[in-house]
Amino acid sequence: MNNRKKAGFLCFIPLLLLGGCFYPNSGAEERQGPDESQIAAVQQAVDQYREDEINLLPIRTPENNPPLYERYVIDFRQLMPRYMQEPPANSFESGGSYQYMIIDPEEEAEVKVIDLRMTREIREFEQRVSAYIAENEFAPIKESVAPGIFEADLEKLEYEERPTVASPYFNTSLPLLINADGEALVDYSIDINRALQVHDASVDEGEDARTVLVEHYPVVPAFSGTYELDENGEPVLTGEEEPGQL
Template sequence: MKLKLVFIIFITLILSACLYPEERKMENTPTNDEQLEEVQQAVLEYRERHTGLLPIKNSDENTPFYIKYAIDFKTLQDENILGQPPSNSYENGGQYSYVIIDPEDDTEVKVSDVRVNQDLRSINYEINLYRNKAIVPPYGKKINQDYFEINLDKMNIDEPFTVVSPYSNRELEVIIDHEGQPLVDYRPDVYQMLEEEDISQYEGDLRELLVEQHPIVPTYSPPMVLEDGEIQFKEYEKETNE
């Protein structure tokens, strides 16, 4: 009996020793907010050192606005301003790309959900396969002069193209612009926010509401405005997946 009791205690200690480091690891893992703030302070320090310059990767005129100023972590590491990139960053195997919005003024750090970008690339691949045969994009129902639903019948596809919203985790439809570029329709998320915040009038791009309330930016999406209580896609603004 004593031998059995000693064996049980021994096994319990072994298991505890194995679990303890992992528990400690979880306790010491910073939250997303802490990671965001750490990068924010690093960017501001770099800007101060370099008279307004920012630690960003090169981009071109076709890069969508919300991911145009992607943070270059190597630059911050080279100057010993920041150690390793955040654990949730794409550079460190995570799902977020760190970006800067409003670079001229607040230089605020946000993140872009890389999974959305990857899903859109896969959808764009399917669209291009169709275009190789049909030449034109798979235009479906017209939303306005610049945006269309995707005609799944033409593509012989049964299930609609969707991506998971980084805001609500709901499935969001993917639409195309007049060039056939796939974009995310964030209108359901914005409608929900308008209702929750009791907003009946808003001047400007409604995507800014998402940016104000969340650390995540709505990449690859049309600009939206509120007209007579309805969300409408604004005039054409090219967004690319390159």
């Protein structure tokens, strides 16, 4: 993730409160998510801004070429007060649990959100890893799971159980992995596989399998690597997203 593209989120985000309603067509196993009406309101404001400003978007200027699903964060200051009176109640800017962002800026410019509730666990995990690196001058790596991505040595980090975060999609827990710099990544393999089954979906050969989550849910799979489906249709982590990829 090159110099921690999510640093702007992790350095100062407190434990945030849950809010919102169920995803559309949700099953018993799907987790509560953001209020779709608030996302729709932001989408309307973004679309009108884009029309008035001749295809410009109300986004922060990306720094250090962050990963795709953390790249185009909405700057609500550009939308207020002409297009919105204030940011949505569930937005980070209003003390909520979600960072609003845009995907596919060249075409649809669709509004999605990053679920910030997982950042507490990510931050705590990275603090342990950083402390270990500071003391030992190398990362507490157990084994490689993909190019540049590793399973952490839990014994060295004094974990009794594998560190996880709550999935923003299902009632599941997602493992945390690390890269060579000791930065955390969320493993979405479980959720990708479940979304493929729940929505009877497919992913084209060579396509990043995270797209199944983006297509069917308002939350993007942030803080993660890239995935492909193997010959058995199972999601496999393929590595970190390179700058400019996707």
